[in-house]
Amino acid sequence: MSQLLENKVCIITGAAQGIGRQxxxxxxxxxxxxxxxxxxxxxxxxxxxxPVVLDITDATSVKTAFMQIFKTxxxxxxLVNNAGIVYNRKIGMITREETERMFLVNVIAxxxxxxxVSRLMARCxxxxxxxxxxVTAVLGSPGQVAYSATKGAIISMTKSAAKELAAQxxxxxxxxxxxxKTERFTELYESDGDKIDARIGRIALGRLGTPxxxxxxxxxxxxxxxxxxxxxxLGVDGCASI
Numbered sequence: 001m002s003q004l005l006e007n008k009v010c011i012i013t014g015a016a017q018g019i020g021r022q023x024x025x026x027x028x029x030x031x032x033x034x035x036x037x038x039x040x041x042x043x044x045x046x047x048x049x050x051p052v053v054l055d056i057t058d059a060t061s062v063k064t065a066f067m068q069i070f071k072t073x074x075x076x077x078x079l080v081n082n083a084g085i086v087y088n089r090k091i092g093m094i095t096r097e098e099t100e101r102m103f104l105v106n107v108i109a110x111x112x113x114x115x116x117v118s119r120l121m122a123r124c125x126x127x128x129x130x131x132x133x134x135v136t137a138v139l140g141s142p143g144q145v146a147y148s149a150t151k152g153a154i155i156s157m158t159k160s161a162a163k164e165l166a167a168q169x170x171x172x173x174x175x176x177x178x179x180x181k182t183e184r185f186t187e188l189y190e191s192d193g194d195k196i197d198a199r200i201g202r203i204a205l206g207r208l209g210t211p212x213x214x215x216x217x218x219x220x221x222x223x224x225x226x227x228x229x230x231x232x233x234l235g236v237d238g239c240a241s242i
Contacts, residue, residue: 003031004223009073011035011066013056013113014083016042018182019132022211023080023218024049030219035069037083056083056109066116075124078222079117081110081131081154086147099146106150111157114172118165126169128222131158132214133176135237151176155233162231171230173221178237180209204239 010027014020015036024036028048036044037054044051054065070076084106087098114129121127136144137151155174162172179185179199185208200208217236220226235241 003029004219004225005078006031008032008077008222009035009069009075010078010080010222011037011069011076011117012080012082013037013054015051016040018184019177019180019211019214020080020082022215023082026212026215026219027078027080027222030223032078032222033073037065056113057104059112062109062113063116066120070120076117076120076127078128078130079113080218080222081113081129083109084132084150086144088143089146090143091145094146102146102150103153106147107153107157110154114157114161118161118168118170121170122165122168126171128226129161129165129170129172130218130221131172131174133158133174133233135176135178135235135241138176138233138235138241158233159231166230171221171226173226173230174233175214175217175221176233176235176237176241177214178203178209178235178240180211180214182211202240203237207238209236209238 005027010032012020012024012034015024016038024034025046028034028046034049035052036049037052039055041053042051052065054061056062085102087102131154133154134151136148137155141148158172158174165172200206213236217234
C-alpha cells in the first residue's frame with residue numbers, strides 16, 4: 001500500500017517541538033522526505049527527517065537554505081508554515097514590541113516563505129502550501145487580540161494566495177487548530193484543572209486536541225488526495241468554532 005506522501009519533499013517550520021514536531025514525524029511516517037526547520041537545534045528520530053537550524057525572520061539565511069534543499073532534491077513539493085509565537089496579553093498590557101514581533105514571525109516571515117517556495121514550486125509544475133492559522137482568528141479570544149490578528153492575516157493570505165497561484169498548479173490551504181494539548185498548554189494550565197475543564201466544556205467533541213490531530217489534517221492537505229482543494233481553512237477544533 002502506497003503512503004500518502006511517498007517521496008514528497010516537504011519543508012516544515014517550527015519543527016523542534018509541539019505541533020511542528022508531530023507534523024514532521026507524521027509526514028516522515030507517511031513517506032515524505034522532511035526538512036524540519038527551527039531556530040533551535042534538535043535531534044530527529046527518523047532518518048527521513050533532516051533538521052535545519054534556521055531563523056525564519058532572516059530572509060537571507062532562509063533563501064540560502066531553501067535553495068540548497070531545492071538543489072539537493074530537485075524540487076519542493078510542500079511547505080508547512082507552522083512556526084509562530086504568541087504573547088498572551090490583555091489589550092491594555094500588550095506592548096508594541098510584542099505585537100511587532102508576532103507580526104514579523106507569524107505573518108511577514110510566513111509570507112516571505114510562501115513567496116520563495118511558490119517560485120520554486122512553479123518551476124516543477126506545482127505543489128502544496130499549508131499554513132497554520134488558529135481558531136482564535138475565527139472566534140476571537142480574550143488576551144489574544146494581537147495574536148488573533150496575526151492568524152486572521154494568515155487566513156486572508158491563504159485565500160488570496162490560493163487564487164493567485166492556482167494557475168501554476170500550487171494549492172494553498174490552512175489548518176486552524178483549536179485548543180491543542182502541547183508543552184505550552186501544559187505549562188499554562190496543567191496546575192489549574194478548573195480552567196482545563198472550562199475549555200473542554202466549550203468543545204463539542206469533549207476533549208482537547210492533540211498534535212496528532214493537526215498533523216493528520218496537514219498530511220491530507222499536502223497529499224494528492226486533496227488535489228482539488230485550495231483556498232480552504234480546515235478547522236481542527238472538535239466542533240468548537242461553529
